[in-house]
Amino acid sequence: MPSEILTGTNPDQVDASIDNLAGSIAGNGKPIWTPDQISAYLNRTSAAFAGGPGDAPQSDSNLSVINFGFHTSQATLQANGYVYALNGGLFGLAEYFNFTPFTTAQRAAAREALQTWDDLISVSLQETGINTADIAFGNLTSAPTTQAYAYLPSATVSSNAIVNAQVLDITGDVWISLSQGNNLQLDEGQYGMHTLVHEIGHTLGLSHPGNYNAAPGVSITYPVNAEYYQDNRVYTTMSYFDASAIGVRHFDFNISTTVFSSTPQIHDVLAIQTIYGADMTTRTGDTTYGFNSNAGRDSYDFTKTPAPIMTIWDAGGTDTLDASGYATSQIVDLREGALSSIGGVTIDTAPSFAQVNANRAAVGLSAISLATYNGNMAALAANAVVGRLTDNVGIAYGAIIENAVGGSGNDLLIGNNVDNILRANGGDDGLNGGAGNDTLDGGTGADNMIGGTGNDLYYIDVTGDSVVELASEGTDTVSSGISYTLGTNVENLILTGGALDGTGNALDNIVTGNGLGNHLDGGLGADRMAGGLGNDFYVVDQSGDSVVELAGEGNDTVSSGISYALGDNVENLILTGSAANGTGNGLDNVLQGNGLANHLDGGAGADRLIGGDGTDWLTGGAGGDIFVAEIDALKVDSKNGPLSLDLILDFKKGEDKIDLSGIDAKSGVEGHQAFTFVGNASGNNAGDLFAKTFGTINAAEKSLGIDLHGLDGNTGPDGKVTIVFGNTDGGHPDFAMVLFNTESINTTDFIFG
Numbered sequence: 001m002p003s004e005i006l007t008g009t010n011p012d013q014v015d016a017s018i019d020n021l022a023g024s025i026a027g028n029g030k031p032i033w034t035p036d037q038i039s040a041y042l043n044r045t046s047a048a049f050a051g052g053p054g055d056a057p058q059s060d061s062n063l064s065v066i067n068f069g070f071h072t073s074q075a076t077l078q079a080n081g082y083v084y085a086l087n088g089g090l091f092g093l094a095e096y097f098n099f100t101p102f103t104t105a106q107r108a109a110a111r112e113a114l115q116t117w118d119d120l121i122s123v124s125l126q127e128t129g130i131n132t133a134d135i136a137f138g139n140l141t142s143a144p145t146t147q148a149y150a151y152l153p154s155a156t157v158s159s160n161a162i163v164n165a166q167v168l169d170i171t172g173d174v175w176i177s178l179s180q181g182n183n184l185q186l187d188e189g190q191y192g193m194h195t196l197v198h199e200i201g202h203t204l205g206l207s208h209p210g211n212y213n214a215a216p217g218v219s220i221t222y223p224v225n226a227e228y229y230q231d232n233r234v235y236t237t238m239s240y241f242d243a244s245a246i247g248v249r250h251f252d253f254n255i256s257t258t259v260f261s262s263t264p265q266i267h268d269v270l271a272i273q274t275i276y277g278a279d280m281t282t283r284t285g286d287t288t289y290g291f292n293s294n295a296g297r298d299s300y301d302f303t304k305t306p307a308p309i310m311t312i313w314d315a316g317g318t319d320t321l322d323a324s325g326y327a328t329s330q331i332v333d334l335r336e337g338a339l340s341s342i343g344g345v346t347i348d349t350a351p352s353f354a355q356v357n358a359n360r361a362a363v364g365l366s367a368i369s370l371a372t373y374n375g376n377m378a379a380l381a382a383n384a385v386v387g388r389l390t391d392n393v394g395i396a397y398g399a400i401i402e403n404a405v406g407g408s409g410n411d412l413l414i415g416n417n418v419d420n421i422l423r424a425n426g427g428d429d430g431l432n433g434g435a436g437n438d439t440l441d442g443g444t445g446a447d448n449m450i451g452g453t454g455n456d457l458y459y460i461d462v463t464g465d466s467v468v469e470l471a472s473e474g475t476d477t478v479s480s481g482i483s484y485t486l487g488t489n490v491e492n493l494i495l496t497g498g499a500l501d502g503t504g505n506a507l508d509n510i511v512t513g514n515g516l517g518n519h520l521d522g523g524l525g526a527d528r529m530a531g532g533l534g535n536d537f538y539v540v541d542q543s544g545d546s547v548v549e550l551a552g553e554g555n556d557t558v559s560s561g562i563s564y565a566l567g568d569n570v571e572n573l574i575l576t577g578s579a580a581n582g583t584g585n586g587l588d589n590v591l592q593g594n595g596l597a598n599h600l601d602g603g604a605g606a607d608r609l610i611g612g613d614g615t616d617w618l619t620g621g622a623g624g625d626i627f628v629a630e631i632d633a634l635k636v637d638s639k640n641g642p643l644s645l646d647l648i649l650d651f652k653k654g655e656d657k658i659d660l661s662g663i664d665a666k667s668g669v670e671g672h673q674a675f676t677f678v679g680n681a682s683g684n685n686a687g688d689l690f691a692k693t694f695g696t697i698n699a700a701e702k703s704l705g706i707d708l709h710g711l712d713g714n715t716g717p718d719g720k721v722t723i724v725f726g727n728t729d730g731g732h733p734d735f736a737m738v739l740f741n742t743e744s745i746n747t748t749d750f751i752f753g
Contacts, residue, residue, distance in 0.1 A: 016331070016391070017266070017339045018229060028246070030229035035270055035337065035397060038230060041209060042238060042271040047152040048205040049123070049134055049172065050276065056153030056171040058134050065124045066172075066204075068114060069133030070102050076130045077138070081169030086162060093167065095175060100139040106176070109186040110137050113196035116263040116299065117204060120313050120396075122277035135172040135203045143177035145216040148195050150174040150202035172203040187363045188298050188305040189252065194260035198237050201268060205275055209239050209267070222246075233260065233309075234339065234391050236267040248391045252307035253345045255359045256368050256376060261309040262299040266337060269313055269396040278398060284316035289401070290342070291325040302326075307343055311394035312401060319401045321393070324425055326407040328388045333414040334404055335434070337397045344388040346409070347380055406443070415452070428464075437474070451476055460484055477510075486523070499534065508544070517554065531556060540564055557590075575612075584621070595634060608659075611646045618648045624655045626751070629726065631663055631735050639705025644735035647708070651722075651739040653749060658724065658737060660689065661753025667728045674752040675726060686730045691745040693722045700738065708738065 018026065022034040033041075049056050049066050058066065071077055074096060082096040102110065111127070114135075118125040130136060134153070140146060151157070153172045158164040176183050176195065185192040209231040212220045222232065222245035232241040234248050242258060243250040252259045264272065288294050289312055293301040299310045302325060312321070323332050323342045327349050331341040345351070351359065357367040380387045395401055404413045408426035415422055417435040424431055425443040432450045433440055439457045440449040446464025453473045460467070460480040469476050469489040477492035478484060483501035486493050492510040493502045499516040504523035511520045513531035520529040520536060526544025533554055538547045540560040549556050549569035556570045561577035565585075572590040573582045575598055582591045584603040591600040593612035600609045601619040609618045609625065613632040620627065627648050635642035651658075665687040666673040675689035683690040694700040700721040701708050719741040725733035739745070 016333060017235075017337055017394070019266075019337055026229040026246075028223075028229065030226060030231075033228040033230060035267060038209065038228070038236070038267045039271040039274050042206045042236065042267065043275055045152060045154070045205070045207055047154045047207075048275050049153045056134070056155060057168060060132065064122070065126050066134045067126055067128040067132055068110075068135040068137070069128055069130040070107055070110075071099065071130060071136050071138040071173075072101050074099060079131060080133075080136065081167040084163050084166035086160075093170070095138060095140065095170075098140050098142060100141045100178060102137050102139060102176075103184075105186055106137070106139070106184070109193055110174075110196055110200075112298075113193060113200055113262075115297070116197060117200055117272065118279070119282045119297075120264060120269055120272055120279055121204075121275075122279050135174065135200070137174045137176070140175050140177045140179070142179055144179040146177040147180050147214065148174070148176045148183065148199050149214075150199040152202055152207070153205055174199045174203055185364055188262045189259035189307055189309060190363065191260055193262050194233075194237065197262065197264060201238050201264065201272070204272060206238050206268065206271055209236050212240065214240070230267065233265070236265050237261050237263075238268060243391065249344075249386070249389060250307075250309055250392055252389075253350050253376060253380070253387060254306060254356065255363060255365060256356050256372065257360075257365065259307045259309055261311070262305070263310040265311045266339070266394040266396060269311055273398070278315070279313075280315045282313060282315045283319075286317045286319060287314055288320045288322055289314075290320075290322035290405075292322050302343065307389060307392075309389075309392050311396050312399055313396040314399045314401060318403070320403040320405060320421075321395075321401050322405040323407050323411070324405045327409050328407070329409040329427070330388070330407060330411045331414070332404040332406060332411065334395060334401045334416045334420060335414060336395050336399055336416065338395050338414070339391040340393040340395075341388055341390040342393045345380070346384060346387055347377075350377065350380060350387065410445075419454070458490075483519075538570075588623070616646045618646060619650050620648070620652070620656055621650070624652075624657070626657050626659050627651070627737070628659045629663060629724075629735060629737055631728070636706060638736070639703070640732040643704075643706075643733060645706070645738070647738040647740070648742075649740050651742045651749075653742065653744065657749055657751050659751040659753075660726065661751050663726065663728065663735075665689075665726070665728055672753070675750075677747045677750065679746075683725060683727050683733070684730065686728055688727045689724065689750070691722055691724045693720055693743040693745075695720055697721055697740075704736070 018032055019035050022032050024032050026032050049058055077096050082093045084091055114125045151171050151173050157167050182191040210225050210227050212225045220240055222241040232239050232245045234243045250259055289300045290302045298304045302308055321332055323330050326343050327346050328344040333340045353373045400418055402418055403421040406413055406424035410427040411424050412430045413422040413424055415433040415438050419436045420433055421439040422431045423441045428445040429442050429447045431440040433456055434452045435454055437454040438451055441459035442449055442465055448466050449458050450468045455474040456476045458467050458478045460478055467487050467490055471489050476490045479494045481497040485503040486505045491507050494512045495502045495514045495518055501519040502511045503521045504511050504527050506524040508525040509522050509527040511522055511529045513536055515533040517534040518531050518536045520531055521539035522529055522545055528546050529538050530548040535554040536556045538558045540558055547558055547567050547570055551569050557572035559574040559576055560579050562579050563581035565583035566573050571587050574592045575582050575594045581599045583601045584591055584607050586604040588606045589602050590608045592610040593600055593616050595613040597614045598616045602609055602621045602625050604622040606623045607620055607625045610628040613634040615636055618627050632644040636645050660675050664672050665675040676687050677689045680692055681690055720743045722739040722742040722745050724737045726735045728734045
């Protein structure tokens with residue numbers, strides 16, 4: 001094709017296959033046909049090599065193989081149907097008198113083009129000698145009004161039975177005109193390769209998608225001759241009409257020309273597999289198409305074919321479509337029958353004038369003018385969309401590609417109904433997993449991810465990332481490298497990276513930390529939280545919440561808005577809100593109450609109990625425990641005035657201690673002063689700490705003027721009671737701690753600070 005200036009017509013063309021709108025009318029007034037309608041129409045003559053009624057005869061009895069070869073001389077032409085006898089004379093067909101054999105390069109290109117069809121069908125295409133070839137190739141030495149043509153595989157070539165019997169071997173043959181220079185442009189995407197793929201389609205039984213055929217003086221245009229919208233090279237290599245006929249861009253800025261398909265397209269694959277059956281042995285392993293390709297075909301390797309126009313057929317394995325090498329904003333769509341928009345250039349990645357002409361020279365094209373180059377760059381600068389290839393990579397019906405990789409632009413990755421892995425890399429990307437248990441990783445940039453149905457896994461790395469899940473769309477998980485709060489309808493959160501915060505939602509969440517100190521809050525719902533290594537902080541708000549820690553996984557804390565008992569391997573508990581009771585475990589716990597009358601029980605271990613505001617009931621349990629004395633904001637009225645009051649149910653002399661270090665013993669003196677224990681004397685001075693022992697609870701109550709039986713409906717155990725008083729400002733005591741079953745307190749039972 002000649003070089004051209006790209007005008008950017010219809011740059012806002014919607015990317016994707018229009019097949020799903022079959023039965024409606026397109027914007028250009030053409031009807032949209034179903035894929036099955038198109039498949040049947042492409043084989044409307046019923047021509048085929050298949051051994052059925054009306055099919056072309058094959059050279060041998062093996063109907064699972066179609067042989068091909070290359071004409072080498074007029075003698076091979078005469079032996080294979082191009083000369084016939086009639087009424088006593090010999091007659092030659094036009095090709096007999098206008099023949100040149102294929103060059104070595106043409107033969108290599110023909111084999112490559114044949115392989116693209118062989119990959120699709122259960123019948124094998126095998127090279128053989130010319131006399132046993134079902135499909136044969138030759139050049140027309142001089143045919144200035146002809147591009148190329150091929151004979152359909154038919155049992156009838158001539159209406160004259162005598163002639164037909166002699167020329168039947170020409171069915172399936174391909175003829176290429178050497179008068180058209182572009183027929184010798186045989187690289188991927190060039191018109192000569194596309195022509196071979198097109199003509200081989202004829203030899204296997206496919207017709208044009210419209211009732212047209214090139215001939216001298218005949219004008220064939222999309223508006224006049226296309227019977228339906230999809231009659232163009234986007235959907236079928238059998239069409240005469242370029243992608244631009246429907247506003248699709250197949251222009252390669254790297255060589256400044258339109259590029260063409262190097263494989264059969266979506267509708268061709270469907271039609272040819274309908275005739276011969278699908279080849280279910282093609283690429284059954286884990287195949288990568290695009291960059292990093294292992295598909296074994298240049299047309300599927302974006303490093304070798306940087307402006308790909310192709311369709312993928314794949315019969316099995318876990319496969320990947322990799323568009324990671326492009327900077328344009330791409331659409332990578334894994335759904336069968338879909339069209340993706342992959343590749344192209346941006347104003348920053350577009351080649352220079354010299355580079356374009358060097359690229360053209362490398363593929364046998366003449367240089368373009370500077371004016372042509374400048375026109376293309378002006379179109380690109382005016383509208384970045386112009387640089388994109390659109391609707392250029394198809395997924396055949398029946399093919400399943402599991403994974404997609406985006407590039408550095410703002411890409412859209414779309415999954416299908418199986419378990420997909422979508423990795424978008426750079427840019428602000430959109431990812432839609434569809435059905436299946438999908439993995440969505442937007443990479444860098446602010447990405448919008450929609451998992452769809454199935455149990456999906458999302459990777460989050462910046463605050464601009466968003467996750468969208470609807471109700472009843474599976475059990476979904478976010479793996480986040482930043483502090484993160486789960487959105488609606490997402491169940492699980494895994495933190496990676498640093499010391500991060502993880503917050504759940506109203507569902508029953510599983511929130512998992514990493515190797516550092518995490519802050520985990522399940523939110524509403526019955527949540528399971530596991531911090532892992534590091535000193536983790538948990539927020540509990542209902543009885544269904546659970547905290548999981550293994551031995552040696554840090555010093556961990558639960559902040560609970562309900563009464564709570566620490567589970568295994570969790571060290572600390574802080575009560576908040578309306579929580580009343582807190583219970584430790586076998587470790588050395590720190591239990592801290594709130595502003596209510598709390599009941600704290602340390603259990604086994606050397607525990608530290610901090611009642612907080614309110615009159616608290618403290619039980620240390622086994623082990624040497626520390627009870628922290630405080631002056632509360634909430635006091636009780638006693639005979640001697642308002643007191644901060646806590647009650648210790650199991651103080652063990654010589655083992656447990658009362659920690660006074662947090663109280664300034666002389667509030668009127670500068671600095672932090674320690675108490676002085678004055679025994680059982682009445683301590684009326686600031687800084688005095690004294691203790692009084694009573695034989696019964698009733699006696700203690702009478703001395704205090706406080707009904708201990710009525711405090712929160714509880715009573716302490718029977719036996720002697722010691723009350724420790726502290727005075728910080730002179731006058732009456734400011735705080736008291738009631739120690740049940742305790743007497744003879746002395747200085748060794750305190751921590752003065």
